[in-house]
Amino acid sequence: MSNKKTNKLKILNDPIYGFINIPNSLIFDIIEHPFFQRLRRVTQMGFSNLVYPGANHTRFHHAIGCMYLMQKAVRILRFKGITISDDEANALYMAILLQDIGHGAFSHALEHSIVEGVSHEEISLKFMQKLNDEFNGKLSLAIQIFEGKYPRKFMNQLISSQLDIDRLDYLQRDSFYTGVKEGNISSERLLAMMNVKDDELVIEQKGIYSVENFLISRRLMYWQVYLHKTSLVAENMLVKVLQRAKELAKKQVELPCSTAFRYFLYHEISSHNFDDNTLKIFSQLDDYDVLSAIKEWVHHSDKVLSTLSTMIINRNLLKIELKETVFENSYYKEKQQKSNLKYTQKETNYLVFTGKVTNQAYNTKHPIKILDKLGNLKDLVAASDQLNIQALTKPVVKHFICYPK
């Protein structure tokens, strides 16, 4: 690689971490690749900016932040005597950079409407394999780690576990940009408490209060931010718009939209036919395709499509109610009837709907392991000095109903 290139972009500014170094030219070239540059046009938090106007940060920035934290993690673990070769370190940087590259625009909405049955993890893997071809196999180790096939288990756990680098960055970043200060965690302290025992990622005992705080902060972010009722209703309305668009496409109704978006609207894409060509088109699809289509659909002759699109664009959303128990069918009927005074039944089917959201603050299946001073491992629940953590394993479910104002 030319020297020029390595000098071109060595440092990135991050309002949270300060200066971020790009460790070498291979990483630099991956960041420069159009696949990765696409993430500049995909926001991390979708419609959360309708509630928290500062939350416009991108998946690009989050991925770069993850790489920064991974560099710190490697430095800390090495300092504690854990051997990590330069190749392994590099693989970790690539794996964390690329783990979320498969996220589409408004990811969760799209997964429920456009590319049903293909998870973003699968698409991330496809991207990595494609990049591995282009970069002559230099991503092989990163892919092994990402897939959990590399023998040193803690490396996969750094990428994907209940206390992984991804979560450390997104909680801190989302808290920062939304201004929800309570969501803030100390990623620096959590990293400093990490260690490796029997090839497993563990947290040293004195870090237990930080882990507890991390779980509670994450829980707060879920209910106060990620599942905030305004973003929830907006996202569900987007699902409805996309479902309607899909229906119209099946009937060959013309829908103004970008070439890439058209491909996914007018084809049935599943894991069976998600081939290289699909991947290439997927790599051209971002927030701009989806939102600019919806902006056009404001003027569409289909009433369902135009009504929902207008509501989204002007932030004049459906009303939403949340509660801990299922909504009675009679209440649902009542809202339907009220809607029918203004809308046809067909439209009402898109405007009055129910659903539920769940959050489990702590999952005992793949527990966080605590390393005590004597070198023994305990599950977090057992290590905690209170019932507190146990309490967090109970999934919390909330039901919602949406209807026109």
Next chain:
Amino acid sequence: MSNKKTNKLKILNDPIYGFINIPNSLIFDIIEHPFFQRLRRVTQMGFSNLVYPGANHTRFHHAIGCMYLMQKAVRILRFKGITISDDEANALYMAILLQDIGHGAFSHALEHSIVEGVSHEEISLKFMQKLNDEFNGKLSLAIQIFEGKYPRKFMNQLISSQLDIDRLDYLQRDSFYTGVKEGNISSERLLAMMNVKDDELVIEQKGIYSVENFLISRRLMYWQVYLHKTSLVAENMLVKVLQRAKELAKKQVELPCSTAFRYFLYHEISSHNFDDNTLKIFSQLDDYDVLSAIKEWVHHSDKVLSTLSTMIINRNLLKIELKETVFENSYYKEKQQKSNLKYTQKETNYLVFTGKVTNQAYNTKHPIKILDKLGNLKDLVAASDQLNIQALTKPVVKHFICYPK
């Protein structure tokens, strides 16, 4: 207005200021208006996020921030004994909220290509007048203040002067989101130092070092951020893309784009024919129209259009050089010839170009006035204890040349 509405959205979260209150339901309704909601889809800093990945904040957020600072300013001035009626305060809030509403997507690029000869201030005024009709004249006083026609001169100076609320917010906000800490100013201290003397906005003597710091920080932000060479080249490439698109449109070449964007590409819009209908269409135009069009033009058959569009989307920009003197014609020719090895002359005309940028840190025409302890007013330059401020009045010019790598 229904009580429900006033309760719906009273507080907004700002990562910089904390909680921002919306003072009343009239202001609330203006913020809810689609004209204002459009600002959610217009970034404050255009292509600066290509250099500073955190800089994705919107004009919506900036306008809300300005309103917050204006509330502070009113509170401080009233505390100092300056009479400001509730109507005047409200007018100030509306004026500062709406002063920038006329900014289009990638404002500066568009002003040089699409809506030539119509400044964003003029468009802001048109929006205000339109809203004034809709809100039965409740914006009349705000418009008077905005236009500088209200007798109490300091109110216009709060909206538009060398030390206005707009600048206080954008410097702090842009510094925050880019992570360029030196750009940070203390808007709180500057507001605390504001006073009114003979109906003019003045700064109390002890605030002189803060003013000096404000000017230097702004100067730094210009050269380090706003005119950073990467955003500069990207913005200039966008101007070229739009000029090319405009040319093709004149020849009736088909250009995929949104309905609103199409209107501005296929019509010649100037101040003479910028009518109500134009305003309505303008109100539908934002970053999503422009960027999603450019994404489509990547596949366009016109080589100039597709080359520039691809470069922008993949952040694979032209090379740019900056210096304090004009580039020699021979150097320009040399770059053209080198370009011709790869591109046709027609393409080269769009890919090799020069230009200049200017910044004047302090303008003596409408000076910042300093109020000394005896109640006398001095111009800032005279009040300063050094030549420092005088030095800042000299405009700094830098010349640039862009060409293919």
Next chain:
Amino acid sequence: MSNKKTNKLKILNDPIYGFINIPNSLIFDIIEHPFFQRLRRVTQMGFSNLVYPGANHTRFHHAIGCMYLMQKAVRILRFKGITISDDEANALYMAILLQDIGHGAFSHALEHSIVEGVSHEEISLKFMQKLNDEFNGKLSLAIQIFEGKYPRKFMNQLISSQLDIDRLDYLQRDSFYTGVKEGNISSERLLAMMNVKDDELVIEQKGIYSVENFLISRRLMYWQVYLHKTSLVAENMLVKVLQRAKELAKKQVELPCSTAFRYFLYHEISSHNFDDNTLKIFSQLDDYDVLSAIKEWVHHSDKVLSTLSTMIINRNLLKIELKETVFENSYYKEKQQKSNLKYTQKETNYLVFTGKVTNQAYNTKHPIKILDKLGNLKDLVAASDQLNIQALTKPVVKHFICYPK
């Protein structure tokens, strides 16, 4: 009061909150009083700066911060329609400013050695009464509120309850100055969620996650900061030094120290004889008296006194172990014997000792009340959607042993 005085000090800078206004000249005069100025020389966190070098903030600063938050609380409650007269508001400001004025230097250590049996709350009340005399009864209402005798119960709860202004400020402030980010809470959001129902201070339902986060952050601050083993051992060593000094004083051994400190060392002060003269001398006692005495005692002929004093000054502390169960007597004996190799038995009695610390994250006796959307009150434990809060009511006890290295 002269106008000059009101202008002399209107605004204070706070690194956390920004500018703090002193609301009026009565409050200003209280702050200027030597009783209150003494708080400039009493650190908030005692020996915590031996672990967290940034933690040198004073009780003065904390009290000023509380006043700021109280101003916010009054503004928010008034905005929600709760009537608070100007006299009541003023009384609240005075009560929160003065509630902790009775804290002595290294408060907890002194309470266990020097002024045994007189709580800092009692001394605060004495100070308030004395100030009330000097200010011609202008503090009467503040005292009523502080004592819980004013009929509007929520006012006392703002001063003293499980979610009072004192805690909101100290958690945020201690977190800020120690750099322990996880201790950070959003005092702004908690204040915004406050309301009054049936004259009781309540939290609106949507604030429940913030309350939960507040409790967990406080718990973390206890175990990670306030009860950090290094500050714990230092504080316990200080208790030992003071006990030894007291013993020597009883035997009329000469102890170099300040006049004020001498009074408390050479007299037995209890609630029975804590009169006006004692209060006056107490008002001259601060961190400087205690630490400068200990510095002198480094050179004292009494070995116990000089050994412990030297250890504290040079931060060469005893070793400390903590665990959840009581230390076996045999282990204690073992440590004593080891100490006897180097020290006499008399000295060992001061150098080897055990103790325990307790923290209860949430107390059900005076519960935090949650106000649901229908206007009903629930206890926090019942309102929570998990067992989480219930779990926090269990007191956590840790036992410690200290001995020479």
Next chain:
Amino acid sequence: MSNKKTNKLKILNDPIYGFINIPNSLIFDIIEHPFFQRLRRVTQMGFSNLVYPGANHTRFHHAIGCMYLMQKAVRILRFKGITISDDEANALYMAILLQDIGHGAFSHALEHSIVEGVSHEEISLKFMQKLNDEFNGKLSLAIQIFEGKYPRKFMNQLISSQLDIDRLDYLQRDSFYTGVKEGNISSERLLAMMNVKDDELVIEQKGIYSVENFLISRRLMYWQVYLHKTSLVAENMLVKVLQRAKELAKKQVELPCSTAFRYFLYHEISSHNFDDNTLKIFSQLDDYDVLSAIKEWVHHSDKVLSTLSTMIINRNLLKIELKETVFENSYYKEKQQKSNLKYTQKETNYLVFTGKVTNQAYNTKHPIKILDKLGNLKDLVAASDQLNIQALTKPVVKHFICYPK
């Protein structure tokens, strides 16, 4: 060194930088040394906390912060290809840690009264030499660098120059703790712009705006904070107290104070007799000695001593006026006469006095060197695109007069 020790204190929390690592056990032992621990009891900003209540940070914390920045500087310079051996790096850490160790309590006041004619730099050197003896010569290289005798000139410039590590830390730290946001600089960016050319420390061209901002911020901190009139008058009153105490001591009047302070009050210490024993006693002298003595002197029979001491302790200071020209003798006489109405002439001599303060924002004698893209060095003044820097070379002088209210 035992392994235990190295593990005891590896990480320190800094509210500004986050976690600070102590690089090795030698550095750890120096920090643990009583000489260095004394800095925990010396505040960085003296009486500035009378104006900025948050400014209680210590010289200990500042020195640790400098070590952190030096670690960064070494990492950055090595990354740029500058060879720095591990021994050199260690010497730099020790030199920066210890460069200010010679500062006494209320340093500037003491230098004008107690240890006249011995600069804190000389005392720092004495401490280093003493430590070098104790640590078997391991500080020799650090001392060479500190004294400017090591051939690699840039190393001394990192310790002491117009843009040294000391300034980078104290500006950022003092700005942080006072809450004066405009004083904030980006030490991270300035470090990132550092380079070495011909063994000189230089700043790369693109860092020029940051340097400019650094100079302006420093200037602002001088006039707004360091030379704030309230701290100025307090510090000058302290000089007067100490001068009076010295006078009384000469007459063998008894002054209650600590043993260490007594030594300096009752002896004439100059560079001629500042021997090892003096150094040992100096190492026991800190803020606690000085302030606790002044607290005792409140009750002293000498009226001058007690008047000034009472004023300082109760923050009931003399009035101060500042202006750019010398105060007329007639004005001074007038203030003396007014003082004589209340005080004797002897007392008035201590209560009415004049003086001046100076600040030069940029000194051309040892200029900051700018490295342009072609590898050429320019002085900062020449490299700047404006007259701005030149203007900053002019010293600004302000005269003051103090007198009783």
